Amino acid sequence: MxxxxxxxxxxxxxxxxxxxxxxxxxxxxxxxxxxxxxxxxxxxxxxxxxxxxxxxxxxxxxxxxxxxxxxxxxxxxxxxxxxxxxxxxxxxxxxxxxxxxxxxxxxxxxxxxxxxxSNLPSGQCAICLYGFVDGDVFIKTQCYHHFHSHCLASHLTAGERNYQEELEKLPHWQRSQTPPYQQSCPVCRSTVSCDVDALRRAPPPVESLAAPPFCLTAELKALQLQMAALLARQVAKGGVVCPGDSGPPPLTITTPAADDEAANSSPNDPQDGAKSDAFGTRNGHTSAEHSSPGSPRRPAYRGPYRGFNRRGKPGRGARGPR
Ligand SMILES: [Zn+2]
Ligand SMILES: [Zn+2]
The missing domain is CATH 3.10.110.10 (Ubiquitin Conjugating Enzyme)
Structure with a gap:
């Protein structure tokens, strides 16, 4: 011993x-x-x-x-x-x-x-799905994920723009309580801090330059519909987290904000309208599952979709009575 x-x-x-x-x-x-x-x-x-x-x-x-x-x-x-x-x-x-x-x-x-x-990034850039080849300019994040600098710049710019758009939709009192925009890794969501202007100066991925121009084929359209339905199902089950999400963990059921409550209760709804409402029928990207106004009620939604929507992902155009 x-x-x-x-x-x-x-x-x-x-x-x-x-x-x-x-x-x-x-x-x-x-x-x-x-x-x-x-x-x-x-x-x-x-x-x-x-x-x-x-x-x-x-x-x-x-x-x-x-x-x-x-x-x-x-x-x-x-x-x-x-x-x-x-x-x-x-x-x-x-x-x-x-x-x-x-x-x-x-x-x-x-x-x-x-x-x-083996000290070389293997696999693909998770943003553009092209590989890393000679001549590519890429970056390693603090969490050891690799992206073409060009791709990460686009991703972070879009993320910040989304954040601003969502922020502007919030009432004033809520804006001041919202944490500032934080860059995050598109793969693992770890906090990153990158100089977006410097990244943006990098050339696009080499393989993307040689690729044939994009064309939305019938096959791709069918795949898009399939994926939209899949996303709707995942969202409804609470399996989707928003990019940059700093809110509660995805499986936490939160109390809806007052303005969401109002937007979701149609005039004929009973008092518990918000709880039992068919959320999926009001959102643009679930169009594959749209039901007609006369169709029977869907089962009550119990996941965190409301929080997802608050951040504006499915778009608010389809929300509320028209
Ligand atoms: Zn890339
Ligand atoms: Zn990462």
């Missing part, structure tokens, strides 16, 4: 001394239980050149290091499944090779070597 403690204590001490704030040691009653650190490729001091990373979690078993710890890789960024599974099998080998001695530094080194070799 004493021997084991010493080996573990020495390793943990060394990790903390070398990695400083970059390592988190989880302890119970002062005894280390798990070690967690984010591993980056070696690029000297140039963090801007790190395009990939992964979180390494090492859960110490009671008899560690005489038994292997449980090793988990989480939050991979810029790594494809193939590379991840290759790293995982190298970890397994390393664990059996190092049985009986502290292994965390070895694991970090092994992962870092792999990341350094």
């Amino acid at each position: 004493t021997t084991m403690d010493e080996r573990v204590t020495d390793e943990v001490e060394a990790l903390e001394a070398i990695l400083l704030d970059d390592v988190v040691i989880k302890r119970v009653d002062g005894v280390p239980q798990a070690i967690e650190t984010v591993v980056h490729p070696s690029t000297g001091d140039d963090a801007d050149q790190q395009y990939v990373c992964v979180t390494l979690e090492v859960k110490l078993t009671p008899a560690y290091p005489d038994t292997s710890p449980d090793v988990i890789l989480r939050n991979p960024r810029g790594l494809d499944d193939q590379l991840l599974s290759s790293i995982n099998s190298q970890i397994k080998e390393k664990l059996s090779d190092c049985l009986g001695q502290p292994v965390v530094f070895e694991l970090i080194e092994l992962i870092r070597e792999n990341l350094t070799e």
